[in-house]
Amino acid sequence: MKYAFFQGCNIPVRIQQYALATEAVLNKFGVELQVMRDFNCCGYPMRNVDEKSYILPSVRNLAVAEKAGLDIMVICNCCFQSLKKAASIMAKNPELAAELNGMLAKEGLRYTGATTIKHYLTVLHTDIGIAAIKEKLVYRFKGLNSAVIHGCHLLRPREIMGFDDSFVPKITEDLMAVAGATSLDWLGRLECCGAALAGFNDELSIRLLNEKISGAKAAGAQYITPICSYCHLQFDTAQVNSLKDESAAEPFPVLLYPQLLGLCLGIDAASLGLAQNQTITSQHISNLTALLGPPVEEKKSRKKAKATS
């Protein structure tokens, strides 16, 4: 398996650990990720301003991947949505498709629809599969409660994203379960982190963020696991910024999914960039490693599973 690795603009400069951990995990399953220097912004930041200018960059990215003969694997939700949206418009609106392809022609690029776009969670869940992940486990968490926040643009609008059931997502549940982590049922699971408002409506943005943090705490989470890079920046950077004036306040720790799974695959914390999460302390890292147990499921739960089946 080989993919063109789409990291977007934020990850290579602000969340390198997300790419690092994803690569480390996927390497274990023989997935090859090719970083394409020719990729540009997905267009998302322009969406408030002009729809066509928002679509064009993603069409170019798709064309770049198509020229290389690769499918795209994305780790940022907002990039994922932009690429998906662009692909769907190119398929549905031939007139606009011709116009956009016309703009790419001078660079010798063209998108015909040959490239497909996958989220890394789909690669893990479907392409590699839960069974294969289970085989490679070195450890399994025992007693780790995390609050997964999917990020809106991963799931919705369902007609465009087609990622999972947008009301009852199952992929993250399975992926958390295979690592032995409990994915809590909590209020913010499918809701907004506030990132899309940051920079021009900070007050509301922080209000939405804080609502998620207190929700995760109330549900008994030890960590929050954002899927989207924008969510990550909200929890790991904006949260820390907002606590600047309260020296006593400890930020709620953020643990990315590939970091969580990576630990179970026997990858060390440094290779997963755990310490690069601003909200993760060395204490958190040792707590996490202490929670790692043998890679077999508990007998009790097996019996239960048998009884119900």
Add this chain to the structure above:
Amino acid sequence: MNFSTLLALSVVICLVGLALRLYVWFSQGIHPPTSSLSLGDRISAGLQSTSKVLFGGGIVTIIKSFFSDLLFQQRIIQKSALRWAAHTLIFTGFILLLLMHGMETVISQKLFTGYESTLNPYLFLRNLFGLMVLAGVGIAVYRRITLKPKRLKSYPSDWAALIFVGGIILSGMLLEGSRISSYTIFQGMVEEYGAFDEDETLALEAFWVAENGLVSPNISGPINQEQIEMGREANGSSCIECHAANSSAFASFTLKGITRPFAWILGDSAAVSFFTFLHAAFCLAFLAWLPFSKMFHVVAAPVSLLVNSILGKENGTPANLLNRQMVGLSACTHCGSCSLECSSSMFFESFNNDFILPSEKVQFLKKLAAGKDIDRATKKRLQEGLYVCTSCDRCTDICPSGINLKEIFVSARYALLADGTPEKTLLSHFSFPLALAQRYTGDHLKALKAVEEVFRKTLQKLTDLTLPLSLSRSKEMVNQSYKSCYSCQRCTNICPVVRSYDNPIEALDMLPHQLIYSIGIGNTEVAMGAKMIWSCSTCYLCQEHCPNQVELTDIFYTLKNKALKKIDSGENS
């Protein structure tokens, strides 16, 4: 005027130019108008931090950077082998020529015993170095032409630099070629160094015609082999000591034919003088032009790279921040590497605004730093260019001159915003990284207020309406899904933004279902003016939960686009 006077003149011009450029380093800068630092502050801050680095352990980093960044140019090779080849060929060839040939009286003659410009290896090396430069110039021209579709912009000044460098080398080769073939030069040498009888002189001439490229008026047609051998002997006894075979000057030897028509027209010795003049003119003009052009990067880029090796993307003290900005702006070679990798390049294609490309911004920002008057329209485009930036830092990471572009661009944004032109793209996700970085937070809020003011002026709010809302035909909504709304208000009930406020109507002007309703009765205007669309977190919950598949979030995006377009057209009218 003789050569020395001209040389002195161009050296003086060059030195004055250098002094002016250095003065600019410490006197100009890009910053919001609030800060003010004197020339003295700036210079002392620069000196202080330099000495702190040199005597405080930074010296190792500096030395490492000198070899890897300055001499080896590792920042270029990491991104493009072709561009590295071009730069290295020009840089190495030119410097070696300058030292060995241009400054032969002070360097080569002192360093190498028995140095003669006509002896090997010097004769050969001069041509080799020259050819290296020409090859580098050739690659650079090729690059500028082939990368044009990939948004590499070239100015006349870029071509001028290549013409100057190439011209110096080519004129030098032609000069050498004209001397090789010149009978006058040959005669002069024979008179000065030889003691031959008439037969020997004839034989020597025959040999030089046959093997050393001489064009003699006395010899035409095939030459007697015996005479050549005799000449070879004479050459061996009297000339070879100080003059190697001309064919070792392989480039000039090949090009010598080109100089012959000049000799026929101007006369043999006048042709040599002509090429001497041409070569000197190129060299001296280049020297005088250097500090006023992008070639000043030979001074500024090394400084910028060394500073970068110490500071990276850190900003340093306010005074040094400005110093570094100015060193950086003067170190830009307009190579376009930043624009080739710019993540916003496709926005450039959509907006057709050169200022979206980092290389074009940098060039123009020199004017802003110098405090020059910029007209309103240009300022607006520059502002848009500065804002349509994903803050991916690729330009900063790639810049071969180590310019902290990111810092310059952020400072420029707020310097312009403080000037009062509201920037509507502030209301986009381009603002997200800026909010995270938390620089100029006060200025940012002020700029947002200015945009809000423009909104208030351009768009009506529900509360502004005095007449009752009336039904009219909806126009121009591409997305027709609003028509299926049956006002169940599920969208509003599920909206995380609405529930964030105690009094949502006061905070948001209109609620999601009301926005759809207003479009339904044909009043998109009032929907465009509602704060709700700019408070929409784009979480798509409303759209996903709508029982009638009204695409609310998508419609809100359309409303946002329309509102900004309306503001644009209002500004342009």
